[in-house]
Amino acid sequence: MHPSSQAAVMNFLNEIASDFPSAISLAAGRPCEKFFERLSPEALLNSWHRYEHHFAHGTDLANARAQLLQYGRTAGIINDLVAQHLRIDAGVPASGDRLLITTGCQEALALCLPTLCPNFTDVLLVCNPTYIGATGAAYTSRVTISALPTDVDLASGIERSVAQLRRNGQQARALYLIPDFDNPTGRVLDESQRRAVLAVCIRERIVILEDNPYGAFRYEGQAIQPMAALDNAGCVIYLSTFSKTLSPALRIGSATLPDTLFGNRAARQTLWRALVQRKSFVTVNTSSIAQAMVGGILLDQECSLQRWIQPVVDLYRSNRDTMLNQLETIFSPLADQIRWNRPSGGFFLSIDLPFSFDARAVTECAANYGVAVMPMSFFALDKSQDQRIRLSFSAVDQQQINTSVAALGRYVAQQIGRNQRPSTEVAAGF
Amino acid sequence: MHPSSQAAVMNFLNEIASDFPSAISLAAGRPCEKFFERLSPEALLNSWHRYEHHFAHGTDLANARAQLLQYGRTAGIINDLVAQHLRIDAGVPASGDRLLITTGCQEALALCLPTLCPNFTDVLLVCNPTYIGATGAAYTSRVTISALPTDVDLASGIERSVAQLRRNGQQARALYLIPDFDNPTGRVLDESQRRAVLAVCIRERIVILEDNPYGAFRYEGQAIQPMAALDNAGCVIYLSTFSKTLSPALRIGSATLPDTLFGNRAARQTLWRALVQRKSFVTVNTSSIAQAMVGGILLDQECSLQRWIQPVVDLYRSNRDTMLNQLETIFSPLADQIRWNRPSGGFFLSIDLPFSFDARAVTECAANYGVAVMPMSFFALDKSQDQRIRLSFSAVDQQQINTSVAALGRYVAQQIGRNQRPSTEVAAGF
Numbered sequence: 001m002h003p004s005s006q007a008a009v010m011n012f013l014n015e016i017a018s019d020f021p022s023a024i025s026l027a028a029g030r031p032c033e034k035f036f037e038r039l040s041p042e043a044l045l046n047s048w049h050r051y052e053h054h055f056a057h058g059t060d061l062a063n064a065r066a067q068l069l070q071y072g073r074t075a076g077i078i079n080d081l082v083a084q085h086l087r088i089d090a091g092v093p094a095s096g097d098r099l100l101i102t103t104g105c106q107e108a109l110a111l112c113l114p115t116l117c118p119n120f121t122d123v124l125l126v127c128n129p130t131y132i133g134a135t136g137a138a139y140t141s142r143v144t145i146s147a148l149p150t151d152v153d154l155a156s157g158i159e160r161s162v163a164q165l166r167r168n169g170q171q172a173r174a175l176y177l178i179p180d181f182d183n184p185t186g187r188v189l190d191e192s193q194r195r196a197v198l199a200v201c202i203r204e205r206i207v208i209l210e211d212n213p214y215g216a217f218r219y220e221g222q223a224i225q226p227m228a229a230l231d232n233a234g235c236v237i238y239l240s241t242f243s244k245t246l247s248p249a250l251r252i253g254s255a256t257l258p259d260t261l262f263g264n265r266a267a268r269q270t271l272w273r274a275l276v277q278r279k280s281f282v283t284v285n286t287s288s289i290a291q292a293m294v295g296g297i298l299l300d301q302e303c304s305l306q307r308w309i310q311p312v313v314d315l316y317r318s319n320r321d322t323m324l325n326q327l328e329t330i331f332s333p334l335a336d337q338i339r340w341n342r343p344s345g346g347f348f349l350s351i352d353l354p355f356s357f358d359a360r361a362v363t364e365c366a367a368n369y370g371v372a373v374m375p376m377s378f379f380a381l382d383k384s385q386d387q388r389i390r391l392s393f394s395a396v397d398q399q400q401i402n403t404s405v406a407a408l409g410r411y412v413a414q415q416i417g418r419n420q421r422p423s424t425e426v427a428a429g430f
Numbered sequence: 431m432h433p434s435s436q437a438a439v440m441n442f443l444n445e446i447a448s449d450f451p452s453a454i455s456l457a458a459g460r461p462c463e464k465f466f467e468r469l470s471p472e473a474l475l476n477s478w479h480r481y482e483h484h485f486a487h488g489t490d491l492a493n494a495r496a497q498l499l500q501y502g503r504t505a506g507i508i509n510d511l512v513a514q515h516l517r518i519d520a521g522v523p524a525s526g527d528r529l530l531i532t533t534g535c536q537e538a539l540a541l542c543l544p545t546l547c548p549n550f551t552d553v554l555l556v557c558n559p560t561y562i563g564a565t566g567a568a569y570t571s572r573v574t575i576s577a578l579p580t581d582v583d584l585a586s587g588i589e590r591s592v593a594q595l596r597r598n599g600q601q602a603r604a605l606y607l608i609p610d611f612d613n614p615t616g617r618v619l620d621e622s623q624r625r626a627v628l629a630v631c632i633r634e635r636i637v638i639l640e641d642n643p644y645g646a647f648r649y650e651g652q653a654i655q656p657m658a659a660l661d662n663a664g665c666v667i668y669l670s671t672f673s674k675t676l677s678p679a680l681r682i683g684s685a686t687l688p689d690t691l692f693g694n695r696a697a698r699q700t701l702w703r704a705l706v707q708r709k710s711f712v713t714v715n716t717s718s719i720a721q722a723m724v725g726g727i728l729l730d731q732e733c734s735l736q737r738w739i740q741p742v743v744d745l746y747r748s749n750r751d752t753m754l755n756q757l758e759t760i761f762s763p764l765a766d767q768i769r770w771n772r773p774s775g776g777f778f779l780s781i782d783l784p785f786s787f788d789a790r791a792v793t794e795c796a797a798n799y800g801v802a803v804m805p806m807s808f809f810a811l812d813k814s815q816d817q818r819i820r821l822s823f824s825a826v827d828q829q830q831i832n833t834s835v836a837a838l839g840r841y842v843a844q845q846i847g848r849n850q851r852p853s854t855e856v857a858a859g860f
Contacts, residue, residue, distance in 0.1 A: 011703075071458075106711065249717055
């Protein structure tokens with residue numbers, strides 16, 4: 001990926017939204033706003049109050065309130081509550097003393113990447129395509145990125161990349177991965193794939209950054225254990241966020257370090273101190289007001305958000321089914337040329353098209369068909385994704401899904417017709 | 431400064447506070463908590479509501495509320511209100527379209543330094559001593575720091591540094607400066623000094639990062655125009671924060687770019703886009719909830735916080751006077767050996783001692799005398815500050831000031847006595 005293209009993507013999507021405000025957006029990976037009602041200012045005030053009492057330990061409430069408005073601990077204050085939440089809801093063996101509260105999960109990436117890859121020969125491995133925020137954080141902190149090959153399984157690809165990098169005098173130090181309902185592909189790694197990736201990363205001493213923003217949104221089937229739970233060697237940093245389960249406006253995420261780093265507890269502690277130091281020079285500490293709001297909700301929900309998000313999961317599942325049904329209806333006449341996946345969770349599905357879909361196509365779709373979608377090439381590090389698009393079904397209603405997929409169908413049919421016309425004309429000329 | 435020493439300072443001070451909880455701290459530069467009452471959860475809820483109505487422009491309030499809980503604009507949403515606040519209260523010619531809202535002013539530093547100094551030969555100039563957060567942000571983003579000489583005036587020091595760096599193949603690209611009530615020294619640059627610094631920076635094309643966390647807290651005399659107001663060449667980025675005027679827990683700061691960068695508006699726009707891009711990969715956007723709270727207060731106060739902070743200014747002035755009086759009382763017997771400054775604003779004063787005051791001295795003072803102070807060497811890039819300490823008078827009451835300065839006096843007297851004893855004993859031996 002060209003270093004500046006992440007910014008170009010962001011700017012471009014904002015421009016599309018502002019130039020074509022009536023276009024239905026299947027492009028943005030935003031949570032549904034319908035459930036924000038439960039996060040009204042009054043509700044968040046109550047959560048803040050609940051956390052204040054917890055923070056005061058039944059003693060000086062006025063002092064607790066003042067401390068929550070003061071500079072706070074760099075590593076965070078709701079660490080134990082978030083750790084318990086991750087143990088209950090995600091099965092991650094988290095502990096508050098090695099869980100760093102961050103200003104959204106993006107800050108966790110911005111802290112971890114340069115800390116894990118301090119030397120110019122250190123490399124971050126990423127899937128291709130992958131989340132823009134990870135490659136962007138690497139770019140801004142001058143960490144070299146290497147895209148894993150797409151023609152072999154993940155574990156084999158890591159081995160091949162490690163060997164190639166070594167021949168160039170480079171070392172793979174970290175791997176960024178979304179094992180559950182990947183952004184942008186929607187892919188899930190099964191347990192054997194996770195174990196295979198763990199085995200090669202342990203052997204090569206590569207730290208896995210397991211990002212899991214969508215794991216709570218599973219629509220069918222059994223949850224697979226997170227890599228942080230399968231890890232018994234001290235190889236996985238688990239990244240989490242409340243942006244999708246609660247609200248992005250809280251800007252609360254976390255990074256949970258393993259108990260030991262490859263069996264070495266002192267090394268983990270050194271890594272912890274380096275991350276805390278770096279955080280102190282990026283944002284000083286995460287807003288204690290926002291932490292208190294999240295902490296109060298966790299206290300109220302006994303640290304499990306499963307009940308809280310159940311109606312959201314039901315809505316997203318229903319949206320996914322609507323989108324899959326409409327894709328079937330609209331694209332069945334083109335079934336030999338168009339394929340898409342059926343994601344078992346998350347916000348996204350991907351479609352393979354028989355033609356390239358680039359920035360110009362986004363504009364044409366938005367302007368003439370009233371639907372904005374995301375070219376998969378925006379997430380790619382090479383040209384392999386040029387004929388794919390990502391559709392998000394999280395922030396639209398069912399009527400919008402039906403309307404926009406139908407519109408996309410008209411665009412695709414017109415494109416295929418346009419591409420086929422020359423050969424047809426040649427045939428007609430005979 | 432040793433690269434890791436900033437973290438060591440932070441850890442060390444936290445340990446002192448936790449190991450000696452009964453020691454009175456004159457070390458931390460925290461705002462007084464007494465006035466946090468005006469920022470109760472209920473009050474901030476009201477501010478949030480006020481901003482919601484403003485944000486809705488009198489139309490769809492439910493939609494405005496939802497948008498404030500969603501992902502937000504990377505550059506911020508309360509930019510125009512903050513720009514107006516800076517125009518009214520600080521005399522800065524700010525404009526919302528070139529004012530970036532950041533997660534506290536620390537993030538502004540973390541964004542500006544690597545953006546202004548992208549090459550390995552680029553250098554950030556800093557005063558010696560200077561604020562740890564600036565050198566820390568430079569260190570974490572791998573920006574080379576150069577300390578200005580202390581034996582000449584600032585403008586001459588910049589000229590000399592630029593010439594020396596040039597001989598080494600390096601370029602001074604930016605200057606970090608707190609012209610009003612400097613942290614840690616309390617120093618103020620007068621208008622002619624500001625104009626002299628501007629002249630040399632314009633000539634050498636050095637961007638000035640004018641940090642002004644304490645400017646609103648002036649206890650006597652006339653305000654001096656900020657360098658951003660004196661700048662007519664497009665050379666100053668003005669950094670601001672609500673951590674001292676409102677609360678550090680909001681984590682809201684800003685960076686205001688000049689209208690042009692050295693006369694070039696396209697270059698300023700390129701810098702703006704680079705900063706916004708970098709922010710998107712560090713914290714995505716600043717919490718809209720926190721922005722709404724600050725925005726609501728600004729709306730309520732008609733964008734001027736002068737009335738709001740007046741009681742705080744009065745308290746800090748009174749604290750400063752108490753500290754100056756007690757220093758006079760306690761140290762007058764040692765007037766030939768101890769000197770301190772009389773700051774006209776801000777949170778800090780500095781004391782010159784006749785002996786070195788290091789980390790061991792901090793521990794001894796806290797453990798045996800019940801007072802924690804800050805060695806100036808913690809902010810220094812060489813040994814020139816070893817015999818100085820910084821005292822903060824913002825977060826203590828008058829009785830604590832009197833008690834702790836008296837205790838410091840006993841420590842100092844004992845140290846001077848200890849230092850003098852050997853020569854006395856030699857004399858007695860005669």
